[in-house]
Amino acid sequence: MASRVDITPAAAGVLRSLRGTHGPLMFHQSGGCCDGSSPMCFPEGEFRTGSSDVLLARLEVDGVEEPVTFWMSAEQFERWRHTHLTVDVVPGRGSGFSLEAPEGVRFLIRSRLLSAEERAALDG
Amino acid sequence: MTVYAAPGQPGSPVRYQDRYDHWIGGESVPPAKGQYFENPTPVTGRTFCEIARGTAEDVEKALDAAHGAAPAWGRTSAAERANILNRIADRMEANLETLAIAETWENGKPVRETLAADLPLAIDHFRYFAGAIRAQEGSLSELDDDTVAYHFHEPLGVVGQIIPWNFPILMATWKLAPALAAGNAVVLKPAEQTPASIHYLMSLVGDLLPPGVVNIVNGFGVEAGKPLASSSRVAKVAFTGETTTGRLIMQYASEHIKPVTLELGGKSPNIFFDDVSASRDDFHDKALEGFTMFALNQGEVCTCPSRALIQQGHYRDFLDAAIERTRAIVQGNPLDTGTMVGAQASNDQLEKILSYLDIGRQEGASVLTGGERADLPGELAGGYYVQPTIFEGNNAMRVFQEEIFGPVVSVAPFADFADAIKIANDTLYGLGAGVWTRDLNTAYRAGRAIQAGRVWTNCYHAYPAHAAFGGYKSSGIGRENHKMMLDHYQQTKNLLVSYSPKAIGLF
Numbered sequence: 355m356a357s358r359v360d361i362t363p364a365a366a367g368v369l370r371s372l373r374g375t376h377g378p379l380m381f382h383q384s385g386g387c388c389d390g391s392s393p394m395c396f397p398e399g400e401f402r403t404g405s406s407d408v409l410l411a412r413l414e415v416d417g418v419e420e421p422v423t424f425w426m427s428a429e430q431f432e433r434w435r436h437t438h439l440t441v442d443v444v445p446g447r448g449s450g451f452s453l454e455a456p457e458g459v460r461f462l463i464r465s466r467l468l469s470a471e472e473r474a475a476l477d478g
Numbered sequence: 479m480t481v482y483a484a485p486g487q488p489g490s491p492v493r494y495q496d497r498y499d500h501w502i503g504g505e506s507v508p509p510a511k512g513q514y515f516e517n518p519t520p521v522t523g524r525t526f527c528e529i530a531r532g533t534a535e536d537v538e539k540a541l542d543a544a545h546g547a548a549p550a551w552g553r554t555s556a557a558e559r560a561n562i563l564n565r566i567a568d569r570m571e572a573n574l575e576t577l578a579i580a581e582t583w584e585n586g587k588p589v590r591e592t593l594a595a596d597l598p599l600a601i602d603h604f605r606y607f608a609g610a611i612r613a614q615e616g617s618l619s620e621l622d623d624d625t626v627a628y629h630f631h632e633p634l635g636v637v638g639q640i641i642p643w644n645f646p647i648l649m650a651t652w653k654l655a656p657a658l659a660a661g662n663a664v665v666l667k668p669a670e671q672t673p674a675s676i677h678y679l680m681s682l683v684g685d686l687l688p689p690g691v692v693n694i695v696n697g698f699g700v701e702a703g704k705p706l707a708s709s710s711r712v713a714k715v716a717f718t719g720e721t722t723t724g725r726l727i728m729q730y731a732s733e734h735i736k737p738v739t740l741e742l743g744g745k746s747p748n749i750f751f752d753d754v755s756a757s758r759d760d761f762h763d764k765a766l767e768g769f770t771m772f773a774l775n776q777g778e779v780c781t782c783p784s785r786a787l788i789q790q791g792h793y794r795d796f797l798d799a800a801i802e803r804t805r806a807i808v809q810g811n812p813l814d815t816g817t818m819v820g821a822q823a824s825n826d827q828l829e830k831i832l833s834y835l836d837i838g839r840q841e842g843a844s845v846l847t848g849g850e851r852a853d854l855p856g857e858l859a860g861g862y863y864v865q866p867t868i869f870e871g872n873n874a875m876r877v878f879q880e881e882i883f884g885p886v887v888s889v890a891p892f893a894d895f896a897d898a899i900k901i902a903n904d905t906l907y908g909l910g911a912g913v914w915t916r917d918l919n920t921a922y923r924a925g926r927a928i929q930a931g932r933v934w935t936n937c938y939h940a941y942p943a944h945a946a947f948g949g950y951k952s953s954g955i956g957r958e959n960h961k962m963m964l965d966h967y968q969q970t971k972n973l974l975v976s977y978s979p980k981a982i983g984l985f
Contacts, residue, residue, distance in 0.1 A: 382722045383722070384722035384723065385720065385721045385722075385743070385881065385906060385907075385952070386719070386720040386721040386742040386744070386780075386881055386953070387642070387644075387718075387719065387741075387742065387743025387744070387780040387881050388642045388643060388644060388669075388719045388720055388778075388883065389719060389723070390720025390721060390722075390880075390881055391720075391830060391834075391880045391881055391882065391883070392720075392826075394722045394723065400726075401722070401726055401729070402729050427721070429906055429952075430721075433874075433876070433879040433880075433906070434876065434879075437837065444825065444826055446824060446825055446826025446829070447671045447824045447825070447826060448643065448669055448670040448671045448699060448824070449699065449826070450699050450703075450719060450722060450723035450726075451700045451703055451704045451707075451726060452699065453700055455670065455698045456515075456531070456698045456700065456701055460829075462826065462829055462830060462833060463833065464833050465833065465837040465840070465876065466837070466840060467840050
């Protein structure tokens with residue numbers, strides 16, 4: 355089945371650990387400078403989404419009870435919707451208020467183009 | 479050319495401490511939880527000091543110190559506050575070279591920039607706000623013969639400031655100078671990627687300020703930044719960073735009905751009209767340098783001119799010359815004054831840039847030069863270096879729409895004035911822009927039509943104090959770098975005074 359967002363095993367491992375410490379989790383994809391263009395991970399509900407946001411995925415993560423939601427602002431999504439996103443993790447330092455930074459890692463988005471079939475399935 | 483010795487090495491005038499605690503109440507204060515994190519230099523990737531890993535307890539302690547100091551500081555005369563800012567500037571000027579080396583080691587940027595831009599601009603910024611606060615006046619309105627409204631500027635009290643990592647000392651100065659001039663006490667959190675150079679600065683100027691007026695709490699965003707941004711004890715939060723954290727800070731501020739100022743980045747267009755190439759003269763040369771400004775500070779600038787729009791009449795000629803100019807960039811040891819492009823500030827920043835080089839290719843953008851990680855020899859092999867890169871493509875591509883924050887420019891042609899403005903404004907952001915033309919009517923109309931807070935006209939990447947800097951659209955709220963920033967750190971007290979002895983007659 356076509357999806358907009360996947361997660362690497364390494365990133366899933368970090369999510370399992372963060373879930374144990376912080377409870378249910380969410381992502382909001384950031385834009386703009388410095389730590390931007392990166393997925394920010396928060397306790398679910400910490401970041402208030404609204405009518406300006408789009409829910410791209412409910413990520414199923416082995417060992418995490420509930421799905422991890424993945425959000426993006428709607429206007430940013432309009433410029434990203436032709437690409438498939440994979441949440442990965444790399445050694446890193448800072449990241450706004452994202453939860454993983456103190457662990458010495460940073461979530462990172464890797465992208466590929468959606469195929470025509472995937473776009474048809476996802477965009478209807 | 480000079481190659482400076484690395485801080486701490488024989489021959490270097492700079493020695494970082496092995497460990498930095500918080501700076502609270504005018505002294506070093508260890509973190510409540512006793513934890514520290516390692517701080518690597520991007521130049522080699524090796525750790526050079528440890529930094530306090532602050533938590534909410536440390537933020538509270540800093541807020542205690544700030545609240546203790548704020549009332550007296552707020553009553554200090556403008557002349558005295560200005561004198562202190564000027565003394566800070568003088569002390570920095572006397573230590574300009576060592577501060578520049580320290581900043582380069584911390585951030586990875588070339589020392590020619592810290593010597594020529596970061597530190598001179600920071601010094602001037604303190605002096606500018608010293609002058610601005612001396613010259614500021616309240617106002618009065620004579621409402622009628624018996625009634626006068628007086629308007630006084632009063633400080634907010636204690637403010638929180640969260641600083642980015644791309645210009646650690648200069649961005650701290652942009653926030654500190656107006657806040658202090660206006661009479662506020664500050665709790666400041668440096669970026670965790672560049673936590674040390676501000677402490678090096680405080681080791682030089684800390685004695686000039688009353689204890690508690692400036693407090694620095696280090697740590698990670700979620701552990702130290704969030705308690706500061708969400709505290710009911712700060713009267714305002716100033717933040718430079720990205721959109722998600724900017725929104726989160728606004729959400730926290732809304733809980734306490736507190737104002738924020740935000741600077742959240744951009745995707746700045748740099749527009750080159752045909753007439754730029756009418757002659758191969760100094761102006762043409764300057765415009766080529768203006769194109770190459772995308773590589774300034776390794777592209778880690780909120781206003782990086784990361785979209786170059788070139789009119790189709792001279793497109794190929796100008797682009798060829800721009801590629802040549804870009805290939806002439808000298809990349810290498812940031813401590814060498816001959817180096818133009820140094821290291822990205824962190825490993826995750828390097829990885830993010832590489833991920834954009836990947837999606838740019840996948841989307842069909844052509845790599846005209848660069849496009850890879852730069853492998854540098856010897857000690858620098860562990861550092862975070864990226865080749866200056868030119869993509870050619872169209873404005874719908876992700877590399878044209880998202881801030882990469884690396885030495886990467888995406889180039890597209892445009893047909894005419896209307897086409898240029900349409901492409902320039904087809905972005906979520908509106909922080910900076912560049913316009914290059916010999917026709918001043920075109921320059922004026924383009925500058926007014928572009929939806930951005932700063933339009934450099936026949937120049938780029940100049941950041942003088944006294945020129946307002948801030949964003950349209952998703953690029954933020956507020957204007958730094960100008961005396962109008964004082965308004966963001968003050969509130970208005972109105973005394974409405976009747977000089978009539980007579981009752982109104984209603985009761």
